[in-house]
Amino acid sequence: MITNEKDILSFNEVRELLGISKSSLYKLTSTNMIPCHRPTNGRLFFKREQIILWLTQDKSLLEDSNITKLNISKNDGE
Structure with a gap:
């Protein structure tokens, strides 16, 4: 878990x-x-x-977008 509050995050930190x-x-x-x-x-x-703003945006917008078509999962291809 990320404990520091850096302004810029790396790929792995966001993941x-x-x-x-x-x-x-x-x-x-x-x-x-x-x-x-x-x-x-x-x-x-x-x-x-x-990233925080993206996470807290209206999730209904995400449901209507292509994100559901991407089949994003927590264990996808690690």
Whole structure:
């Protein structure tokens, strides 16, 4: 569990925070369904504030979107 309050999170920190697999987080990033940044066109970085906002947004918006079509699961392809 992440205990520090860093402003910028790594891929693995967000994966741990959300409790999802690598492939599930890659699906979310590749479809632009989760806010992320690629400052060097390589490693992904996430702003904690944006992730918290994304998590707390109206979940009915997520149900109506493609997220249900992605079959995101906690143990998907780890």
